[in-house]
Amino acid sequence: MSAELRKHIEEIVPLTDQEFDFINNHFKTKSLKKHQYLIQEDEFVKNIYFVVKGLLKATYTDINGKEYIIQFAMENWWISDFQAFYNETKSITNITCLENVELLYISKAHLDKICSESHKMEHFFRVKNSSGYVALQQRILSLLSTHPKERFEQFTHQYPQLLQRVSKTIIAAYLGISRETLSRLSSKL
């Protein structure tokens, strides 16, 4: 029984106790320690994960071994390799824990089941996905139209908590700039 998940869903759709029980029964829990892998490259991705506690990063590593941050996930965020999950293909990303984490997760079959049996949940995920889409468009626009300095300022403003919890090196990999450049930038603020 996860109060966090219920509260998260009810920000979009109110639920009866029965409805929430039904939903909740399709989730399982998982705990991981800092540095552990949630998803590794080349694996099939069976689940999406809801973060109850902790912080993770999803990364892509190029042929030169350079790492790029696709997304972070902290409390009340969802994370997975969504491409691999939806298409039922192998992951090209790694997801690792930046802190100890507590997760809830649901398989694709169960997700499809609760969505088809509960119109409310179908609605919930439609709305979540559309918000996510808009957020990614914003990130694209930021990558296209702003210089590193401005991008870092936007990030600082948008995710002040992450600034506390994540190393600058990793933030640089999220913003698409080198750690040295980010260092020079942040000393100028």
Place this chain on the structure above:
Amino acid sequence: MSAELRKHIEEIVPLTDQEFDFINNHFKTKSLKKHQYLIQEDEFVKNIYFVVKGLLKATYTDINGKEYIIQFAMENWWISDFQAFYNETKSITNITCLENVELLYISKAHLDKICSESHKMEHFFRVKNSSGYVALQQRILSLLSTHPKERFEQFTHQYPQLLQRVSKTIIAAYLGISRETLSRLSSKL
């Protein structure tokens, strides 16, 4: 009665004639000529648009007057300022026609209505939104991890039709590089 829309929806959910009629009745049609605006900066955005025929671009213009392409939309794609649409705020983008265009459109109220009255449509848009999300993650990864040359090659491979229909200047604005750089790049292929 739009055969294109029906076919598009039925790629994800099969519909009876009655169901499609119900859905179709909530859409209206609109035609625009090349160069005309579909959405202008600072307007409220009441609708999302399904492209039956033609090609459009959604752009953001920065304080220096430089233009960045947020998205293209051609046949069977959806377009709007989704941020403004979902949040019911004013648009910060312009959407203009790169060709003569035939559109179907639906308001937020009607969209919410057909989704709440038809579980199938709620499902359809959930799936569409999740595919869109994955596509944007791919674009972000491409912006983060690849050089202009590789990015252009990916684009060429992914959207060969757009290469024919859109000027290089505009493609450069989509890829986040200057038109001169793109020109130098494409001569090296």
Place this chain on the structure above:
DNA sequence: CGCGCGATTGAGTAATTTCAAATCTAGTGG
């Protein structure tokens, strides 16, 4: 105390941008 990781700093290099000018192309009207 010393190790290790992250952050910082400096110097040189590589890539892309900017600005300006030249070239090419398609459409229009005479």
Place this chain on the structure above:
DNA sequence: CCACTAGATTTGAAATTACTCAATCGCGCG
């Protein structure tokens, strides 16, 4: 059919920006 124009593309050269590589610093922890 040709000349003309507007827009798009290409080319060149200089300037800028961020990157790479290497060395150093700083701090927390065993």
